[in-house]
Amino acid sequence: MTDTAIKAVAIGASAGAVQTLLRILPSLPARFPLPVLIVVHVPPDRDNALVALFADKCALAVKEAEDKEQAVGGTIYFAPSDYHLLVEADGFLALSMDEPVNHSRPAIDVLFESAADSYQSGLMGIVLTGANHDGAAGLRAVAQAGGQAIVENPATAETSAMPEAALAACPDARIRDVEGIVSILLELA
Amino acid sequence: MQGEVEDIELQLLLEALYQRYHYDFRHYARASIKRRALQARAQLGYSSISAMQEALLHDPSVVPRLLNYLTVQVSEMFRDPSYFRALREKVIPHLKTYPSLKVWVAGCSHGEELYSLSILFHEEGLGQRTIFYATDINPDALRAAEAGIYPAALIQKYTENHQKSGARSSLSDYYTADYGHAAFDKTLSRNVVFSDHSLVTDAVFAEMHLISCRNVLIYFDRDLQDRALGLFRDSLARRGFLGLGSKESLRFSKFAGAFEDFVREDKIYQKLER
Ligand SMILES: C[S@@+](CC[C@H](N)C(=O)[O-])C[C@H]1O[C@@H](n2cnc3c(N)ncnc32)[C@H](O)[C@@H]1O
Numbered sequence: 001m002t003d004t005a006i007k008a009v010a011i012g013a014s015a016g017a018v019q020t021l022l023r024i025l026p027s028l029p030a031r032f033p034l035p036v037l038i039v040v041h042v043p044p045d046r047d048n049a050l051v052a053l054f055a056d057k058c059a060l061a062v063k064e065a066e067d068k069e070q071a072v073g074g075t076i077y078f079a080p081s082d083y084h085l086l087v088e089a090d091g092f093l094a095l096s097m098d099e100p101v102n103h104s105r106p107a108i109d110v111l112f113e114s115a116a117d118s119y120q121s122g123l124m125g126i127v128l129t130g131a132n133h134d135g136a137a138g139l140r141a142v143a144q145a146g147g148q149a150i151v152e153n154p155a156t157a158e159t160s161a162m163p164e165a166a167l168a169a170c171p172d173a174r175i176r177d178v179e180g181i182v183s184i185l186l187e188l189a
Numbered sequence: 190m191q192g193e194v195e196d197i198e199l200q201l202l203l204e205a206l207y208q209r210y211h212y213d214f215r216h217y218a219r220a221s222i223k224r225r226a227l228q229a230r231a232q233l234g235y236s237s238i239s240a241m242q243e244a245l246l247h248d249p250s251v252v253p254r255l256l257n258y259l260t261v262q263v264s265e266m267f268r269d270p271s272y273f274r275a276l277r278e279k280v281i282p283h284l285k286t287y288p289s290l291k292v293w294v295a296g297c298s299h300g301e302e303l304y305s306l307s308i309l310f311h312e313e314g315l316g317q318r319t320i321f322y323a324t325d326i327n328p329d330a331l332r333a334a335e336a337g338i339y340p341a342a343l344i345q346k347y348t349e350n351h352q353k354s355g356a357r358s359s360l361s362d363y364y365t366a367d368y369g370h371a372a373f374d375k376t377l378s379r380n381v382v383f384s385d386h387s388l389v390t391d392a393v394f395a396e397m398h399l400i401s402c403r404n405v406l407i408y409f410d411r412d413l414q415d416r417a418l419g420l421f422r423d424s425l426a427r428r429g430f431l432g433l434g435s436k437e438s439l440r441f442s443k444f445a446g447a448f449e450d451f452v453r454e455d456k457i458y459q460k461l462e463r
Contacts, residue, residue, distance in 0.1 A: 067407050068414075068441050083436055086220040095436050096221045097263050097404045114220040117192055145192065 006148065006188055007122035008034050008071065008091070010115045012108030012138065014041040014130030016158025018050075020178060021128070022057065025076060027182045030059040032189045035071035037085065037093075037115060039106045041134070044082040051078055067095040079106035086114035102134040112138025121146030124188070126181060127173075128152045130162025136169035149173035150181060198238035199226055205242050206259075210252055212326065213389045214259055216413040222259065229258035253329060260327045261408065264301040265343075266360075267350030268403070269435045273309055274355045275455040276399075280430050281313045284398055290319040293397045293424065295388060295417075296405030297323040300334030304363075305351075306401060307377040312357040316380070322395065324386035335383050337373035344371050388417040393424045400425060403434040411441055418444040422460060431458045 013020060017040040028036070040050060048064055055062040058076060065077040065085050070092050079085035083095040084106050094114075101107035112125050112135060125142035127135040129152060143149040151173045154160035167173060176184065199222070200215075207213045214222055226238055233254060235241040245251045267273050284290055292310070294303045303323045310316050325331050339347075344360070351360045364371040386394070388405065400421050406414045421431055422444055431448060433456040439445040448458040 066438075066440075067436055068411055080436055084221075086218075086224075088218065088220050094218045094220055095407055096218070096261070097407065097434075098221060098224070098261050099263060110224070114224070117220065117223070120192075 005122055006034065006124050007119050008087075008115065009036045009124045009126065009185065009188070010112055010142070011036065011038045011126045011128065012040075012112065012130075012135040012162075013038070013128035014104075014108075014132060014134065014159070014162055016129035017041070018053070020152070020158055021054070023178045024182055024185070025054055025060070025062075026057045028058065028060055028185060029189050030074065032060055032185075033073045034188060035073055036060070036076045037065070037071065037079075037087065037111060038076065039079045039085060039108045039111045041104050041106075041130070041132075042081045044105065048078060048081045054078075065093045065095065067093070069093050079111065081106075084110040086110060087118040088114075089118050091118060102132060104132070104134050108135035109138035113141045116141040116145040116147055119145075119147065123147035124150065124184075126150045126152070127163055127166035129158040129160075131159045132162060133165035135162060136165040139166045139170045139173060143170050143172060150184060151175050152181065153177045195223070195227070195238060198242070199223055202226060202238050202242040202245070205246050206252075206255070209246055210249070211390065212252070212256065213387070216389070216410045217408050218410055221408060225258050225261070229255055232258070256327050257329060260330070262298050262327065262330055264298040264404075265350065266301045266339075266347035267305045267354045268301070269455075270350045270353030272403075272432065272435065272455045272457070273305060274353070275452040275457055276306075276432065277309055277313065277355050279452050280399065280457060281309075281315070283428075283430075284315060285313075287398060288318065290315060290398045291322065291395055292319055293322045293324070293395070293400045293402075295324055295386070295400060295402040295421075297325050297334050297383075298327075298330050299339075300337055301339075301347075302401060302403060303334060303381065304337060304373050304377055305354075307381070308351070308358075308360070308363055309354065311377070316376075319380060321381040322397075323381055323383050326385065326387045328385065331383050331385060335378065337378055338370050339373075341366055341369045341371050388420060389413060393420060395424070396426050397424050397429055398426050399430045399432070401432040403432065404437070405434075406437050407434060414441075415443050418442050418447075422447045425460045427460070427462060429460045431460065432456060433458070
């Protein structure tokens with residue numbers, strides 16, 4: 001396993017996402033060389049407040065992902081509310097209004113599956129806290145493409161259902177507490 | 190490996206659809222068209238994308254079924270109410286100075302956006318002097334748009350959206366509810382021309398004062414977006430208006446210079462004079 005080969009990090013989180021991400025993202029140093037693509041389940045009508053919330057607290061650039069923009073290192077991209085976020089073959093980002101997947105738009109599976117297709121073994125996928133099973137199929141796709149699959153420890157996650165479902169779908173994923181996830185990310189910096 | 194084979198199969202499927210039936214999805218944003226082709230394969234019961242491609246080549250009845258997967262029919266009346274409010278407050282005053290108007294709803298899906306605009310134009314007293322062109326490539330969608338019948342369960346959301354757009358009337362003035370459906374008034378579609386038109390393969394057909402094309406370009410790659418935006422520029426009258434979806438913009442387009450921001454936050458542009 002050569003961490004140096006990782007080209008992008010994809011993160012999915014649902015119930016408990018904000019508290020958990022607040023323990024992870026502000027720890028990343030400004031020199032973090034990879035794009036970080038994040039899907040958080042938020043209600044469709046709520047204008048995505050995540051960017052404003054995290055921009056103040058992170059050393060990395062934080063923005064809402066835009067259609068057809070190139071994902072660059074050192075930047076955290078949040079999927080806009082009510083759109084799926086996908087990665088194209090060349091590492092460009094794409095949005096879509098396709099039907100919700102797992103009752104969610106944006107859906108973690110949509111991001112992970114397309115990102116796995118694009119970055120292949122160069123992707124690290126991380127499934128965090130949540131009360132549904134979105135991200136499970138996506139994480140399996142990450143692992144199948146040769147990427148690194150990481151799941152937040154269900155025993156210590158704010159909500160355990162989503163990490164549990166991800167582990168059931170992807171039993172070989174590494175299980176880590178939030179602190180462990182931070183260390184794995186810092187190794188990439 | 191598996192993924193690579195699927196990519197080749199997908200390319201061949203899109204090529205077959207184009208060469209045999211002239212539906213051109215070859216330059217749609219790949220990640221999302223791939224998802225939808227895989228979904229079609231699973232739901233239509235083919236063992237592989239290649240098997241679906243073979244069926245498609247030999248059996249034209251597969252085309253409409255496949256189209257219903259490859260095109261995304263997700264829409265809502267007065268979706269993003271602030272867009273419609275901006276049209277009402279900022280664009281309509283300009284349009285009122287014309288004796289007759291042409292409005293193009295490109296990629297109209299089941300007509301949700303069209304009826305929204307038609308109601309808005311009626312409320313603003315422009316209903317009588319406006320011709321709407323509602324176009325799409327999906328024949329089932331066009332038929333549904335012409336019918337203008339929606340599940341009653343959606344009406345509450347549509348009503349809320351309509352109110353937020355600065356409504357001057359009640360949405361219920363425009364439909365009759367029956368057996369779980371709301372049928373929109375035929376007066377709203379009297380001045381509408383519904384037609385099959387592709388932003389990928391078809392040409393300019395009239396001179397427009399407003400083009401509303403929302404959440405269609407998002408499915409195209411950059412080159413195809415440019416093709417469509419060039420078509421819009423050439424279709425617009427002098428100082429005509431273009432409205433896009435809330436996550437679409439001209440930012441990455443080579444035609445960015447042909448337009449200027451009119452209402453920036455609502456993605457409404459005005460064609461520049463040349
Ligand atoms: C997501 S829907 C958008 C509906 C509506 N404009 C809205 O924003 O609510 C996209 C629509 O674009 C249509 N479409 C896809 N490709 C097209 C093309 N090449 N030319 C015209 N319409 C197209 C699809 O059939 C579908 O009805």
